[in-house]
Amino acid sequence: MRKIPYYIVNGITLWRILMAPVIIFLAIRGDGELFKWFLAISFLTDAIDGILARRYHISSKMGAKLDSIGDDLTVFAAFVGMLIFHPGFVRQELTLLLLLGGLYLLQLVLALYRYGKMTAFHTVLAKGAAILQAAFLLTFFFWPAVSGLLFYAAVVLTALDLAEEIVLVLLLREWKADVRGLYWILKDRSGHR
Known part of the structure; x- marks a missing residue:
């Protein structure tokens, strides 16, 4: 496994995990503009880490777990936004x-x-x-x-x-x-x- 692409892909996924509380905070604060843009970036990075993982043939149990956690947290953050804004x-x-x-x-x-x-x-x-x-x-x-x-x-x-x-x-x-x-x-x- 090539180390640099592995770290980049998992770093992007980790970014999604770390951004979920920030997105939730923006929703609670009532900042709809920043909320929706950070949410969009999280969804975009989900696509990017998947594309990079396939491109560089990167697969690991840790990466799969992180990706699932990132997916769930991003959708949860979006749901919090739905509760607050709609x-x-x-x-x-x-x-x-x-x-x-x-x-x-x-x-x-x-x-x-x-x-x-x-x-x-x-x-x-x-x-x-x-x-x-x-x-x-x-x-x-x-x-x-x-x-x-x-x-x-x-x-x-x-x-x-x-x-x-x-x-x-x-x-x-x-x-x-x-x-x-x-x-x-x-x-x-x-x-x-």
């Missing part, structure tokens, strides 16, 4: 938001019980859900009028992703990073019989 939207969509929160907590509790740590599957569905979440959240804070359809698309794909991850936690006895998805796990299992 409470009416949160009230209107509370059922769907609670559904996603419940699925996430179930997946997290199962993973902590089974593996003693968070998952870092990074499945195909998870990547698609992350793209839709970022697209929705960025349009929501920059151009709220055009974000409606993106919200429902992000909810559906995120719910499917979380359901798949719950099944993966139940199927996989040992912690694994960067699992393509349930289809490939089942295909591999049927091929090894």
Whole structure:
């Protein structure tokens, strides 16, 4: 593994983790402009660290864990911003938001019980859900009028992703990073019989 690209990729991911409390602070302070720009930068750096990791073939358990933590903290920071800047939207969509929160907590509790740590599957569905979440959240804070359809698309794909991850936690006895998805796990299992 080449050290410099490894440190750059993990440094970008670590930046996202460290920026999440700053983004939350900006929301609590009521600074909507800085909040949305720092949130946009966090989503952009998520894309950049993924591109660089693939470009330089950098993969590590630590990097996968950091990336998952950075993803979760960035989405949490965005949710805090939704609560503060758009409470009416949160009230209107509370059922769907609670559904996603419940699925996430179930997946997290199962993973902590089974593996003693968070998952870092990074499945195909998870990547698609992350793209839709970022697209929705960025349009929501920059151009709220055009974000409606993106919200429902992000909810559906995120719910499917979380359901798949719950099944993966139940199927996989040992912690694994960067699992393509349930289809490939089942295909591999049927091929090894």
